[in-house]
Amino acid sequence: MVEIKDPENTIIMELKHGNVTIELLPDVAPKHCERMKELARAGKYDNVVFHRVIDGFMAQTGDVQNGNTGADFDLRRAGTGSSDLPDLPAEFSKLPHDKGTLGAARSAMPDSANSQFFINFNDNHFLNNQYTVYGRVVEGMEHVDKIKRGEPPMEPDTMISVKVAADV
Template sequence: MLKTLAALAILAGSVLATPLFAAEPENTLVLTLKDGDVTIALRPDLAPKHVEQIKKLVRDGSYDNVAFHRVIDGFMAQTGDVKFGNMEKDYNPGATGTGGSDLPDLPAEFSNEKFERGVVGMARSQNPDSANSQFFIMFAPAPSLNGAYTIIGNVEDGMDRVDNIEKGSSAQNGAVANPDRIVKARIASDN
């Protein structure tokens, strides 16, 4: 009986660890990082305009070599400044985090989904309708973000690789002196 209960507990744990939402290849973002790939299920059901813009930027190659410029241990890793964050060209560490893309800012698409570990959200200024290209991946739950930032996806695989991203200085609000980067970003259906 105890062996059966233990087996059920293990099975329940693995079921609960499975993502609640899995995307088809057209809505699967793959980020290649220094340690390997991170697979993200994009959520057009929650944020269709944001997901469309992310996919356009990915397909344009805009996220390749872009720094994880703000990484706060126990909170999140932020990237996606395609204007100032490309570490292969025009990298500007002082301005990285203030830029976006040549595409327009997007109106907020808030949802009732929760910011939990592995959730991917859009970065923005104080204006809720200012998200553009920057996004962040949660290391841990952050209830203060719920309903205030647009959720665009969740990590399906590779969260251990996200955990290995170089952390920033807490004294500098997570600014990273020697940042890691997105080596390459792609949509899974484009292989």
């Protein structure tokens, strides 16, 4: 089990295959880290689907508007929404999009990231300086690797729960 150095900036994501520990990088992307913690603490990420999962590339989730598995869930709309909070400005850095890094999903506009994010399955350096990196998986990448593939997957996996380690 990995030692959690900064519980306030560590996310515990429960997936069906096991827990994933994500170290947030507030020194690199403070606004994105704060947003993730705010949405996690509000329970907004709980039961949200991985709506875009491309083998050899990444697993995308975080559509807190359309990505829940509740009665009104429509997989065709998952991935088109965000939170009711304002979009975030890009926080590009020199950090590469290596395997296990967390990137902010956005539209074609650099300052349009909100709640959606992706976890890189491989080194995806063609994304460098185009998408904000704000975290990295430090334990449990083998569980991320088991997420069902598809755009969208027919029976998508969900983030069962997403918590800030300081709160557990």
